[in-house]
Amino acid sequence: MKDRLSEIVREIKETFREALSEIGEFRGQTYIIVSQKGILKELIKFLKERGFNHLQTLTAVDYLNFGKKPRFEVIYQLYNINERIALRLRVEVSEEDPSIESITDLFPGANFLEREVFDLFGITFKGHPNLKRILLPDNWKGHPLRKDYPLEPEEKPEDFIKLKEWKKRLEEYGIK
């Protein structure tokens, strides 16, 4: 299992040398950071040919608080069911051009996951058949899972302000 994985990682290194920036391991899980997002589709096709037939998950992370330069990373967790090896791809996506190629033609199961990333992070997927908001209503402003999106709304409803005042008054009496 382990040998096969290192073999595949070596093959990837040879084929896509310039596009990769880091290969590492944490808690026994191997990940590859891809700095050039253009090769993503080729890379996924390459892995699919080598038996990675199950897309475990697809998501994104906003590294604003880490101070990383390409702000976003789109994550592809792939698994080979027959040989039991897992591999994670972390593709860097910049804030200026938040877009990446869609892989719905290779894994139709990525359809909703890509829409979710678009909805909550604002990363667009080129070539997606039906890219629109999925969890939030169509007229929603902003993308909530970005780190600069506030947890509480700027304009609060009146009831909420009243509630805070009552809470403050209770605290003055020593009740929490």
Next chain:
Amino acid sequence: MKKEEPGVLMPEKKSIYKEITYSFEDPFFSPFEIQMGPQHPSTHGVLKLRLILEGEKIVDLEPVVGFLHRGVEKLAENMNYAQVLPLTDRLDYISAMNNNTGYALVVERLLGIEPPPRGKYLRSMVCELARIASHLLWLATHALDIGAMTVFLYCFREREMILNFFEKICGARLTVSYPRIGGVRLDVEESVLEEIYNFIPYMYEKIEEYEGLLSENRIWLDRTKGVGVITGEEALAYGLTGPSLRGSGIPYDVRKHFPYDAYPEVEFEVPVGKNGDTYDRYWVRLQEMRQSLRIVKQCIEKMPEGPVCAELSPDLDMPLYKRAYRAEAFGESTLIAFLNEGAQIVPKGELYSAVEGAKGELGFYLVSDGSGKPYRLHIRAPSFIHISALKKLSQGHFLADLVAIIGTLDIVMGECDR
């Protein structure tokens, strides 16, 4: 099961409508758009489907989800690790034990904590009980959708008994929060274990009763055989997991592929179907209930003695004296350390860990920045991905079959919308 080559499909149902082909370019094609849901008894929650029909046949379908969105992932980023656990109860509220275990596992793997053996066995036991309860609810509603009322009442009778066990174990019936980071919250009394042990042969009998009512029932066979067929490769590409994938003949089970808790130490089989239709998925789930009972039995027989929660686990309901003692001994307890901001108290890194939920592979992707709060917690909800395969499964079927297809995927909207 029939003796057929794996991958060979059942012949489709014969109907005069099958021979007519539709296309949007056809001048005689007159599509009829209908909105099914969000308030519809067979959608099992607030799922809305935009259907395009030609007569009674489904030409196109678009699922609309998100009515139950509560922003669990955003909320989790603003809570400490121990506080996130109750949020996971509200994902798949029918088998909350599995969700708790899944979240606890990912944090344990990050922190490098290993639960004590008794904690592991208890966790596996309650997970399997929750799986049985979930499959019972699925069978009940699925049968009710198709028109078998009796099974609905019988299944709820047995599910009630399992929920009573949960009440005796942890005091809650649905939103349990019983598995914790590093083990479980409380030890279980021997008398309760005995009751559960006596429940196992009773449940075996009852499963046979359901099979007697359904498996060879003419109406059931007509409504399920050859409906919603998907081949193994297609099912994998569409991201189906759990019983929905195993119905198509692919033996992928997270309990076998990424063993956790007590699963490597107990014996069980992974039942797989052959044809990938609604009937096979029904058959797989019934067999899975039997395997779950087998696991519960082995767990109780092998149950080791000892503590139920790891010494270093961050627990919210830690008694005050214990907390003070710990603060004295280590300078700071893990809980108090979690509340501190800024300092690095957990390892930095990111990892993906999955459990076999009742619906499918329930995965958690966790990014840690070293502070007491998760930097990002992504939940891979099986229901969410299964709904995207609905179009593939139901194209060319009748509207009445759509009800069976929604039922066979076993979706829960709390998990789908998060």
